[in-house]
Amino acid sequence: MVRTLDEVERVGVVGAGTMGSGIAQVAAQAGYDVTMRDIEQDFVDSGFETIEDSLDRFVARDSIDDEEKAGILDRIEGTTALADLADCDVVVEAALEEMDVKQDIFADLEAIVDEECLLATNTSTLSITTIASAIDSESRVVGLHFMNPVPVMEGVEIVEGEKSSADALELAHAFAADLGKTTWESDDKPGFVANRILMPWINEGIRAFDEGVATKEDIDTGMELGTNVPMGPLTLADHIGLDICLHASETLHEELGDRYKPAYLLKRKVAAGDLGKKTGEGFYEYD
Ligand code: CAA
Numbered sequence: 001m002v003r004t005l006d007e008v009e010r011v012g013v014v015g016a017g018t019m020g021s022g023i024a025q026v027a028a029q030a031g032y033d034v035t036m037r038d039i040e041q042d043f044v045d046s047g048f049e050t051i052e053d054s055l056d057r058f059v060a061r062d063s064i065d066d067e068e069k070a071g072i073l074d075r076i077e078g079t080t081a082l083a084d085l086a087d088c089d090v091v092v093e094a095a096l097e098e099m100d101v102k103q104d105i106f107a108d109l110e111a112i113v114d115e116e117c118l119l120a121t122n123t124s125t126l127s128i129t130t131i132a133s134a135i136d137s138e139s140r141v142v143g144l145h146f147m148n149p150v151p152v153m154e155g156v157e158i159v160e161g162e163k164s165s166a167d168a169l170e171l172a173h174a175f176a177a178d179l180g181k182t183t184w185e186s187d188d189k190p191g192f193v194a195n196r197i198l199m200p201w202i203n204e205g206i207r208a209f210d211e212g213v214a215t216k217e218d219i220d221t222g223m224e225l226g227t228n229v230p231m232g233p234l235t236l237a238d239h240i241g242l243d244i245c246l247h248a249s250e251t252l253h254e255e256l257g258d259r260y261k262p263a264y265l266l267k268r269k270v271a272a273g274d275l276g277k278k279t280g281e282g283f284y285e286y287d
Helices: 018-029 041-060 066-074 099-112 128-132 166-178 194-210 216-227 233-240 242-256 264-271
Strands: 010-014 033-037 076-079 090-093 118-121 141-146 155-160 182-187
Touching: 010 018, 018 033, 018 041, 018 066, 018 076, 018 141, 033 041, 041 066, 041 076, 066 076, 090 099, 099 118, 099 128, 118 166, 128 141, 141 166, 155 166, 166 182, 194 216, 194 233, 194 242, 194 264, 216 233, 233 242, 242 264
Parallel strands: 010 033, 010 090, 033 076, 090 118, 118 141, 155 182
Antiparallel strands: 141 155
């Protein structure tokens, strides 16, 4: 049995990248003590910078004041030692999207945390069941898939692995709700709900551009104004990161076949190092 929500005090986050730092931030904003771990101090420092930038935006729109910002930052401890997650009640893993890496982390975590700690993974496409198979206590593993940017996106996808227990799923829903998020549940099928549907949409937008259906601006405008999405497929791909889109598409392609084949232009852009907003150029250019 995992803990109930009222017993959760400290949250561990493995990975201080875009997703990990966002998860650490929303947990601290909800009042939890947080331990954010990455493998190098530079990554931890950069995670804190991302959090501070985001909190500054909340301050700028008067959602929080400077004192609350300082309190949130104080509640987050950074570390490079996984062993520092020993007293966590919930751990969310947001490391590289590689099965071996995740399985190793879960195996290490199982030896570090107590048996009532919920072990969640933020994976966007990998199988929860396969990740969980690396440990003995598989029933406490669930998917807790946050959306980017975590501090502003309301939705969280809860993924039920083959062995996930009812109490682990219940805690995952309650924890996400306590962070101010709204949840939906997906079975452990490739891409779950969000990426299974989003990635073909993005790839089709890229193919439409590559095949000269319309300019990139018109493809994005057409989808924004024509279907009421906040951003079209090419802009959204740039925001997510083209490398992440390609990796997710490749996983889906491998599992689900040709209808998920990544667009050729997506592969070429990633090969050229044009990964979107984070590198200053993807389908568009950024300052
Ligand atoms: N932290 C805090 N506040 C933030 C923020 C952050 N990281 N990012 C944006 N904001 C705030 C801004 O400060 C701004 O606040 P005000 O309105 O008070 O000025 C507000 O959000 C709007 O921001 P912007 O005007 O700068 O930018 P925007 O109009 O593009 O809106 C957004 C931001 C709502 C996130 C919008 O870009 C959007 O909807 N993006 C699409 C996000 C999306 O679809 N995410 C899912 C990706 S798929 C995924 O995550 C799954 C996966 O596994 C790949």
